[in-house]
Amino acid sequence: xxxxxxxxxxxxxxxxxxxxxxxxxxxxxxxxxxxxxxxxxxxxxxxxxxxxxxxxxxxxxxxxxxxxxxxxxxxxxxxxxxxxxxxxxxxxxxxxxxxxxxxxxxxxxxxxxxxxxxxxxxxxxxxxxxxxxxxxxxxxxxxxxxxxxxxxxxxxxxxxxxxxxxxxxxxxxxxxxxxxxxxxxxxxxxxxxxx
Amino acid sequence: xxxxxxxxxxxxxxxxxxxxxxxxxxxxxxxxxxxxxxxxxxxxxxxxxxxxxxxxxxxxxxxxxxxxxxxxxxxxxxxxxxxxxxxxxxxxxxxxxxxxxxxxxxxxxxxxxxxxxxxxxxxxxxxxxxxxxxxxxxxxxxxxxxxxxxxxxxxxxxxxxxxxxxxxxxxxxxxxxxxxxxxxxxxxxxx
Numbered sequence: 297x298x299x300x301x302x303x304x305x306x307x308x309x310x311x312x313x314x315x316x317x318x319x320x321x322x323x324x325x326x327x328x329x330x331x332x333x334x335x336x337x338x339x340x341x342x343x344x345x346x347x348x349x350x351x352x353x354x355x356x357x358x359x360x361x362x363x364x365x366x367x368x369x370x371x372x373x374x375x376x377x378x379x380x381x382x383x384x385x386x387x388x389x390x391x392x393x394x395x396x397x398x399x400x401x402x403x404x405x406x407x408x409x410x411x412x413x414x415x416x417x418x419x420x421x422x423x424x425x426x427x428x429x430x431x432x433x434x435x436x437x438x439x440x441x442x443x444x445x446x447x448x449x450x451x452x453x454x455x456x457x458x459x460x461x462x463x464x465x466x467x468x469x470x471x472x473x474x475x476x477x478x479x480x481x482x483x484x485x486x487x488x489x490x491x
Numbered sequence: 492x493x494x495x496x497x498x499x500x501x502x503x504x505x506x507x508x509x510x511x512x513x514x515x516x517x518x519x520x521x522x523x524x525x526x527x528x529x530x531x532x533x534x535x536x537x538x539x540x541x542x543x544x545x546x547x548x549x550x551x552x553x554x555x556x557x558x559x560x561x562x563x564x565x566x567x568x569x570x571x572x573x574x575x576x577x578x579x580x581x582x583x584x585x586x587x588x589x590x591x592x593x594x595x596x597x598x599x600x601x602x603x604x605x606x607x608x609x610x611x612x613x614x615x616x617x618x619x620x621x622x623x624x625x626x627x628x629x630x631x632x633x634x635x636x637x638x639x640x641x642x643x644x645x646x647x648x649x650x651x652x653x654x655x656x657x658x659x660x661x662x663x664x665x666x667x668x669x670x671x672x673x674x675x676x677x678x679x680x681x682x
Contacts, residue, residue, distance in 0.1 A: 314535050314536050315533055315535060315536070316525070316527045316534035316535060316536045317533065317534075318521070318534075322521065326516075331512060333507070336507065337506045343505060343533070344505065344506040344508070345504060345505055345506060346504050346505070346506045432626075
């Protein structure tokens, strides 16, 4: 991992409008060349950003969701954990992407039934930047497992300006997948057990 | 903040591109036909040079070249190896004699940036980069205000001293005290 220049304010004086952002294709090429091997990075609107490492509650939620979704969806959809999703000038790696069954061995998926992010330190980021990105990519169902407030936030009706609706599900409630209404996830099954 | 459209970025951070990575991309022809430079790990586009900006660089080059012939090399808008994460292209660089075929110079006697307007905020970012690179003499020619700002005493936090030189004054090079340049010879002729 390359050490970031210190302190963080280094680039403050570079105007955002002057940044030369990478295109998705350029980023794909860098990855193919081995540029970020062994690093956790993603491309967001042409900028390469680092991802925070996974804490136990975060990994736990992913593990639980995979188990629940695999058994409920069977062979109707595929689940891609922490894998690349293709959006305009962006290559995010959502915690979970539920995609139609297809061959993604040559290109990452650019549409999804559902995208799920598990959020603790990245909550604001996932609620704003990632939501804007997924809405622009027309992802119809975007869930945030909010570990800070102990709930699941479900965003729907994507528009280029963002999601129109946000519904919050709390402990004791169940959220259903938009594309598979028979599949529901209990908030209690995903959040860490209360102490 | 560098990118206002990513307000909550604090959750993670930028992955700075290194100079080595950047040089490899350039060698592969990645930014062919584009004016970009690497500043603190991010790629930044350079504003196109207007006639006033270009003419000022031309005047500076002429003056410095003639005065330093044989003692130093003059590089105009060429890469400077400022740090592992920065490869800016200062408008004028006065460097030790050499060809620099294998790598760009990492030290300079003098760097000069010409800014068309005081709103050209690159200057602040670049002053910090040059100070950290240990460049002992950095001149910012501000065409709008008609002033040459001479920055000296570089530290990791920036330059400790900034001295403005105006029309009627001369600026001497720190590394070549016998060479001084009149501000009037650098700035565009008054209208």
